[in-house]
Amino acid sequence: MGTVTRTVAAIRDGLLPKLLSDEVRVKDAKRYTEENTVSGDHIRLKVPIVRDEKGLTGRECPACQSFFKVEFGTGIQEEDAPCHCPYCGHQGEPSDFFTPDQVEYLKSVLMKEVAKRIEPQMKRLERKPDPRALFDFGIEVKINTPPIHYYEEPDLETEVVCDNCTLHYAIYGVVGYCPDCGVHNTLQMVLENLGLAERMVGLAATQEPDLADTLVASALVTCVSTFDGFGRGLVSRHQARTDSPGKTSAPSFQNLARVQGRFSRKLGVDIANGVDPEHWTTAVRAFQKRHLYAHKEGVIDEKYIQETGDTSAVVGQKVRVVPDEITVVNEVLKKVATNIVTAMGTEQQQIG
Numbered sequence: 001m002g003t004v005t006r007t008v009a010a011i012r013d014g015l016l017p018k019l020l021s022d023e024v025r026v027k028d029a030k031r032y033t034e035e036n037t038v039s040g041d042h043i044r045l046k047v048p049i050v051r052d053e054k055g056l057t058g059r060e061c062p063a064c065q066s067f068f069k070v071e072f073g074t075g076i077q078e079e080d081a082p083c084h085c086p087y088c089g090h091q092g093e094p095s096d097f098f099t100p101d102q103v104e105y106l107k108s109v110l111m112k113e114v115a116k117r118i119e120p121q122m123k124r125l126e127r128k129p130d131p132r133a134l135f136d137f138g139i140e141v142k143i144n145t146p147p148i149h150y151y152e153e154p155d156l157e158t159e160v161v162c163d164n165c166t167l168h169y170a171i172y173g174v175v176g177y178c179p180d181c182g183v184h185n186t187l188q189m190v191l192e193n194l195g196l197a198e199r200m201v202g203l204a205a206t207q208e209p210d211l212a213d214t215l216v217a218s219a220l221v222t223c224v225s226t227f228d229g230f231g232r233g234l235v236s237r238h239q240a241r242t243d244s245p246g247k248t249s250a251p252s253f254q255n256l257a258r259v260q261g262r263f264s265r266k267l268g269v270d271i272a273n274g275v276d277p278e279h280w281t282t283a284v285r286a287f288q289k290r291h292l293y294a295h296k297e298g299v300i301d302e303k304y305i306q307e308t309g310d311t312s313a314v315v316g317q318k319v320r321v322v323p324d325e326i327t328v329v330n331e332v333l334k335k336v337a338t339n340i341v342t343a344m345g346t347e348q349q350q351i352g
């Protein structure tokens with residue numbers, strides 16, 4: 001066995017049986033991906049992990065087994081910074097987040113590499129039987145390795161570039177924790193959607209009156225549903241964390257005055273803190289106008305006048321929203337959403 005070098009012997013006796021018996025763990029695989037060198041008893045390979053056409057690579061949470069993607073090279077550059085699950089907030093080492101397909105792929109590439117290095121050495125042991133000998137034997141070396149495990153990763157619904165750390169990532173749904181810095185993107189999504197509403201109003205200015213009215217009304221609907229989704233999501237994540245028994249669904253955030261009352265009673269905070277009182281009245285009223293659009297075909301009823309104190313409104317007439325109202329609503333909601341996140345504790349602190 002003198003022709004087999006020490007390195008190859010180490011691979012053969014150490015790594016190969018482990019690979020064959022499935023003993024190589026994910027963490028080992030991660031180590032092998034970092035460098036591509038053979039020295040002493042170690043073999044290190046740089047194995048590129050598959051990226052999709054957007055440069056994103058799949059990850060799987062070891063706690064909830066949910067799938068997401070990140071673009072390596074964006075976000076936090078620190079070596080071995082922890083990874084956060086965008087869905088459940090679980091925090092762990094980056095190497096804990098390999099998907100089963102990636103592990104199989106890494107192992108299959110390793111197997112091929114190892115076999116490639118061992119085979120020539122083992123071949124040297126080959127010999128043909130001596131025809132002149134009375135009894136003799138031949139040695140033939142053949143190493144069969146399984147094929148490379150290729151795979152494809154699914155597309156995800158929402159791509160996000162984290163405001164806080166610049167990581168580019170993709171998730172199912174819309175909101176989640178940033179896999180790098182762990183900050184929840186809920187406020188970021190609120191701002192992006194409100195920006196969309198603002199653009200709709202801008203577009204309305206260039207259209208015929210009918211279409212302009214529809215665009216402004218749609219912008220209002222966008223604002224309210226954005227805020228409602230934000231609020232419900234925040235409350236249900238809070239309920240999940242605190243494990244509140246008996247609470248099944250998060251309350252609606254479609255009535256601004258009621259939301260204010262609820263926060264004042266339960267947490268003793270005013271979500272309108274820092275908002276111009278006149279702007280607050282406009283926003284509360286606009287939310288009630290949205291209610292008329294959604295449930296009364298935009299026709300003013302008694303309840304609307306009671307709730308808003310809108311003295312210009314006449315029961316039975318169509319309600320009207322003007323572009324300036326959307327601008328005010330946007331301004332108010334940005335402030336209110338920030339107040340609410342602060343009141344409930346930043347989501348970053350809830351992780352880990």
Ligand SMILES: [Zn+2]
Pocket residue numbers: 061062063064065066085086087088089090
């Ligand atoms: Zn998770």
Ligand SMILES: [Zn+2]
Pocket residue numbers: 075162163164165166167178179180181182183
């Ligand atoms: Zn981040």
